[in-house]
Amino acid sequence: MAPAVRLRSAVALLGGFPVLAGADLEVQPGEVVLLQGANGAGKTSLLRTCAGLLAVVSGSAEVLGCDLTADRRAVRRRVGLLGHSTALYDDLTVEDNVRFAVRAAGAPTATVEPALVRLGLAGRLRSVAAGRLSAGQRRRTALAVLVARQPELWLLDEPHAGLDAEHRDLLDDLIRGAVAGGAAVVLASHERDRASALADRTLVMAGGQVVPDRRAPRSGRPEATSAPPEDASARLAGNFPSLDASEHLEAAHVA
Amino acid sequence: MWRDAALMAGKDLRIEARSRVATNQVAPFAVIVLVLFGFALEPDRNFLQTAAPGLFWVAVLFCSVLAVQRSFAVEAADAAGDGLRMSGLDPAGIFLGKAAAVALELAALEALLAVGIVVFYSTSLTGVALLLATAAVATIGLAACGTLYGVLAAGLRVRETLLPLLILPVVAPVLIGATRAWEVALGQSLDDGWKWVTLLAVFAVVYVTLGVLAFGTLLEEA
Numbered sequence: 001m002a003p004a005v006r007l008r009s010a011v012a013l014l015g016g017f018p019v020l021a022g023a024d025l026e027v028q029p030g031e032v033v034l035l036q037g038a039n040g041a042g043k044t045s046l047l048r049t050c051a052g053l054l055a056v057v058s059g060s061a062e063v064l065g066c067d068l069t070a071d072r073r074a075v076r077r078r079v080g081l082l083g084h085s086t087a088l089y090d091d092l093t094v095e096d097n098v099r100f101a102v103r104a105a106g107a108p109t110a111t112v113e114p115a116l117v118r119l120g121l122a123g124r125l126r127s128v129a130a131g132r133l134s135a136g137q138r139r140r141t142a143l144a145v146l147v148a149r150q151p152e153l154w155l156l157d158e159p160h161a162g163l164d165a166e167h168r169d170l171l172d173d174l175i176r177g178a179v180a181g182g183a184a185v186v187l188a189s190h191e192r193d194r195a196s197a198l199a200d201r202t203l204v205m206a207g208g209q210v211v212p213d214r215r216a217p218r219s220g221r222p223e224a225t226s227a228p229p230e231d232a233s234a235r236l237a238g239n240f241p242s243l244d245a246s247e248h249l250e251a252a253h254v255a
Numbered sequence: 256m257w258r259d260a261a262l263m264a265g266k267d268l269r270i271e272a273r274s275r276v277a278t279n280q281v282a283p284f285a286v287i288v289l290v291l292f293g294f295a296l297e298p299d300r301n302f303l304q305t306a307a308p309g310l311f312w313v314a315v316l317f318c319s320v321l322a323v324q325r326s327f328a329v330e331a332a333d334a335a336g337d338g339l340r341m342s343g344l345d346p347a348g349i350f351l352g353k354a355a356a357v358a359l360e361l362a363a364l365e366a367l368l369a370v371g372i373v374v375f376y377s378t379s380l381t382g383v384a385l386l387l388a389t390a391a392v393a394t395i396g397l398a399a400c401g402t403l404y405g406v407l408a409a410g411l412r413v414r415e416t417l418l419p420l421l422i423l424p425v426v427a428p429v430l431i432g433a434t435r436a437w438e439v440a441l442g443q444s445l446d447d448g449w450k451w452v453t454l455l456a457v458f459a460v461v462y463v464t465l466g467v468l469a470f471g472t473l474l475e476e477a
Contacts, residue, residue: 077343087338
């Protein structure tokens with residue numbers, strides 16, 4: 001089976017700065033991969049690259065069979081990204097936001113109502129403007145968009161942030177359900193215990209690169225999380241001679 | 256592309272209907288501009304009538320800057336622009352939809368301003384066919400040009416102040432052409448008004464074409 005994500009020495013720039021400095025990643029359909037690392041390690045950039053929002057200027061990047069170096073747009077309708085922001089329109093209601101996102105993605109609008117029900121937004125909240133929602137309610141609305149769109153690849157950046165205990169459990173169920181349906185999930189989280197329980201693999205990022213992974217069984221606690229990620233990435237960063245991004249870019253161009 | 260354009264225009268118009276920025280802020284601004292022109296030039300009533308076409312279109316240009324700024328402000332809030340890019344909508348459809356929504360808002364404002372020049376400047380609206388044709392093609396040109404420059408400035412921190420500097424000089428041909436055509440329609444000139452409409456139509460076609468072709472690249476860079 002072709003991998004959902006395959007990055008090889010991927011380099012991505014943001015304002016001229018290499019936020020990905022030769023990242024390697026492979027994710028299979030039906031797999032949950034947890035990204036950990038210190039702030040600025042490149043987790044968000046990796047997710048945005050997989051979503052086709054950041055251009056890969058060197059190396060190779062293939063997501064859901066689409067070559068991102070040739071066309072970043074083709075994959076976007078098949079990928080769902082939940083970032084730090086919720087990407088909602090404040091003046092539209094919860095239902096309008098979900099319905100617009102679903103129609104824009106070309107997905108059937110029949111999925112809107114079940115998604116609203118699943119996220120507890122089917123009552124009074126459906127007709128409330130997004131700008132009047134609490135942070136947690138906005139997060140649930142953004143999740144409802146994902147659930148209704150039914151993407152093949154879920155990219156989740158700190159997905160538990162802002163959610164109460166009940167909806168954190170619901171999010172975990174949603175992720176398990178998506179994986180059971182064959183979707184791949186890549187999530188970045190600082191909540192090691194909760195996120196590790198979901199993940200098939202835990203990867204540590206440092207300096208825009210993915211540290212070689214250590215597999216762990218789904219039921220067990222991944223070995224990589226036994227040390228604080230900040231400590232691990234800081235320790236690992238010292239072992240990378242090519243972490244200077246400009247040097248890495250030069251090397252990539254020469255190659 | 257057309258389906259995406261309709262979806263986008265519907266979304267932008269729904270946002271404007273809910274937020275009422277166009278009705279509660281832009282429309283009063285347009286009327287205030289007309290009134291202030293009246294205060295400045297009131298001693299010479301005849302001059303006001305003569306200058307009415309130019310004052311009308313200057314007010315429309317100011318409103319078009321506000322409408323375009325608003326159109327892209329809603330995409331900048333809470334990274335909605337990322338959601339738009341992730342939606343997979345055809346960029347040409349996004350451009351056409353946003354331009355159509357801006358055009359419809361401007362058309363409504365022009366109707367209000369037309370009433371304004373009748374009331375405040377005692378202008379008689381004659382040559383209705385030429386007036387409407389001019390307004391239609393000028394509005395399309397303004398909306399297309401504004402939307403193109405709107406996305407160009409969207410990713411910049413100084414977009415609010417930069418956008419007028421980008422748009423206003425570029426739409427000078429619209430101001431000149433529409434003013435001359437309206438002067439003919441209102442009987443203030445014996446020139447051929449339809450040649451100005453043709454110029455405005457060329458402007459509109461150029462910017463609609465540029466927008467359809469370039470909007471996707473500009474949106475990615477925003």
